[in-house]
Amino acid sequence: MRKRSDRTRACLAVVAAAVLTAAGCDAGGGASGAGDGTKAGRPSSRPVPVWDRSPDSMAAVGDSITRGFDACAVLSDCPESSWATGSDAAVDSLAVRLLGVTGAARRSWNYAVTGARMSDLPGQVTEAVRRRPELLTVMAGANDACRVSTAAMTPVADFRASFQDAMDRLRAALPKTQVYVASVPNLKRLWSEGRTNPLGKQVWRLGICPSMLGDADALDAAAVRRRDRVQARVEAYNAVLRDVCAKDRRCRFDGNAVFDFRFGTEQLSQWDWFHPSRNGQARLAEIAYRTVTAREPVA
The missing domain is CATH 1.20.5 (Single alpha-helices involved in coiled-coils or other helix-helix interfaces)
Known part of the structure; x- marks a missing residue:
């Protein structure tokens, strides 16, 4: 026995x-x-979240805002002042906050292009995936609304198709790369703030975002309707960004934080009163960092 x-x-x-x-x-x-999209070698004694709050590399796609246009020099890209990947200490970019100064210089890449619209995003993503970043930042859509007229604005359906195409290309190449999506800025607030500066209005007459900023002092019914149409289109774009991102568990939308930010003239470039200044770029970096490092996605 x-x-x-x-x-x-x-x-x-x-x-x-x-x-x-x-x-x-x-x-x-x-x-x-x-297997859960986390760095290899981590302890497997307990479940790990899908979202990694400390990615080890990142790439940025988008338009002139992410290129830092007019942030440090007139009519020039200033990638060093970019909210996403810049090295400017006054901005303290997302890359620097996540990776440190040395890490940002070695493991962050900026594929944004001044003047780009959402239809350009799939091509930028195709370029970015070659670096195999652990985080991809997206800020695009302002140029889709900033057209010569409201009739020329990108249709919402086309905007959605291009953004979905970009996400599909990313997922086909990098299933586990995380995505931070910034909302399109509030163009009507930009008009309201910038029109108080005579120099700014003179610069706008050169053709900056005419659908919203054209005839800046006009307050007649037609001008009000025009600006309201642009604002409604921006809000529709942000709804698309939110909805497409929500279908991907490794995508975080900022919850309209950029759109809702109560920026003032200090956050606008003193050269065109449209693009973010270095101060404005720093505020964008803060919003992005808060979203990327939050324990839970924005509701």
């Missing part, structure tokens, strides 16, 4: 060890921890 009892205990011990080993692998999403 004693030998049989000893054999039984030995068998139970082997079974228990096998069960514990299997449970440990499942908790971590696989032996390497990479």
